[in-house]
Amino acid sequence: MCFYCMTERFTIALDVMGGDHGPDVVLPAALRALAKRDNLDLLLVGDQGMIEKKLLAFGGKSGDRLQIQNASQCVDMDELPSHALRFKKDSSMRIAINMVKEGRAQSCVSAGNTGALMATARYVLKTLPGIDRPAICTSLPSKTGHTWVLDLGANIDSSSEHLFQFALMGSVLARAVDGNENPRVGLLNIGEEEIKGNETIKEAARLLSGSELNYIGFIEGDDIYSGKVDVVACDGFVGNIALKSSEGIAQIISYYMKREFTRNILTRLAGLAALPVLKAFRKAIDPRRYNGASLLGLRGSVIKSHGGADVLAFTNAILVSAVVAEQNVPQLISSQLQAILAERQAV
């Protein structure tokens, strides 16, 4: 707590070496995030000498709000999680998570290898009591704002109980981050009545209907973006395919649009006339604004940035991390889960 401004201060640990661009993206993003949030301190984890040198080049330097924690190793983007877990105990990723475990940081951000991040976070921080598996959760744009979707690939073959836990964790996140008191929850399913989902999904629907969550029923893939619900719960295999397919079609739409506007001199002129509008449009659907996925269900906060994130995208992941830390999302999930479990036992 700052004595003067009476606001709580937070420290976020950043895995400087992770992602496709490492320090070249993480360091300028760190400087931007510090400028944006007064109550934020950052802990840069990685090769200390290199970080100090690069920081200067980016016009920053270490100090009270920007400390450096040395780490001698880094996890490769294609390294097996089991290998990273065993042989990379002094990696920037591992040390960043250790900082959360030791309470020196309230959250951490990494753009590194997702599998290794998940495995290391789970090993170091452990899952919350009552949570079997952590889940990856992010927000995606909708007509009315955004929708929280989980799991996005941490788990395959999720049970109905897992789907229920995903719905619960997503609801807590929506409440904490958006201040949405009663987030609407949907279960991702397919449309055909007769074969509507397998037994797992039907059982998850029963669990959700009997709970205090604001469960509104099955939804189809397009409802991720329609604004019909605030939280979408699904198995990680399905969620990952939905996310990647969406990215694929968005890319091809941009590709076709660019192709049409660069076809000849007339279309180029038309593009020039429409430039401010096209820019505003691109900003509205910019995926970088949605960078920063939470690994939920752990005894500590870990945020995964897209591996290819640029400075804007990584800054966004740091800001997501700050909100999750500020709201103490892991603690909220834990207490709500305990209440539900106690209620179930009482019945």
Added chain:
Amino acid sequence: MCFYCMTERFTIALDVMGGDHGPDVVLPAALRALAKRDNLDLLLVGDQGMIEKKLLAFGGKSGDRLQIQNASQCVDMDELPSHALRFKKDSSMRIAINMVKEGRAQSCVSAGNTGALMATARYVLKTLPGIDRPAICTSLPSKTGHTWVLDLGANIDSSSEHLFQFALMGSVLARAVDGNENPRVGLLNIGEEEIKGNETIKEAARLLSGSELNYIGFIEGDDIYSGKVDVVACDGFVGNIALKSSEGIAQIISYYMKREFTRNILTRLAGLAALPVLKAFRKAIDPRRYNGASLLGLRGSVIKSHGGADVLAFTNAILVSAVVAEQNVPQLISSQLQAILAERQAV
């Protein structure tokens, strides 16, 4: 066979009563399709008196190339497949499929209830020997042309053998429709190495690797649209979610684009300047051009149109149906499958 032009003639049966708009879409689409393909005859199935009256209103009339087959019932869009199967034996959908069974048509098209269409087609036509479950297959736009994706929702919890059959059927379709001699096949999976797919997908990969299909490996959701493969095989639950999610993001992109171009008088003027380009762009990604999904694996050809199809979209489904009939896709699938099964037994 036409004695004069030496081209084979084909008859397609149309379920006139199916879909959100019934005859108001099917009849004008039928007239358009006839004008587009000389060797095509159509059999309009539905309420004969109504069809004759409406045909006149659309400037057409029945004749050699446009015959009418009466049907006294129609299947509702939300009717349970089992109910339709039992109580709608004289429905336009059922009679259209009967026409294929009896050899009076070489294919049929319906925009009606998907579940009922699938159940009726399966009951009337039966699956091909060696095929356990029919699959829904359609082409989706890619950077280099299009990609065939199946299954899109006919099956959930597909086994590895089913995934293999989907890959085979998709390959036959790509070969028949696109003249692509060696279509590249991918299995839809998620990206994380350590948890890359469940046992079912891994076993399907082994089956495909050992076959004569041009299997190139696992692909992720965005590769549906990247042009990396020609055929994507996946479980129907996953395929349906991928398709619907893609539709959802495409809708929201249009929505944001419209919003930006109609924000004020200046942006409206910019939109006017860019209108021809925006139109060309919209045409390139127009989902109506991809209307017409094949139910593959049956002893006859059945094409499913989107329920909300307009005239352009339904015309497209008729043209897809014509190509599938012309190439005799069910027969091709059957003979290729028999060859593979014989080879397996020989091993």
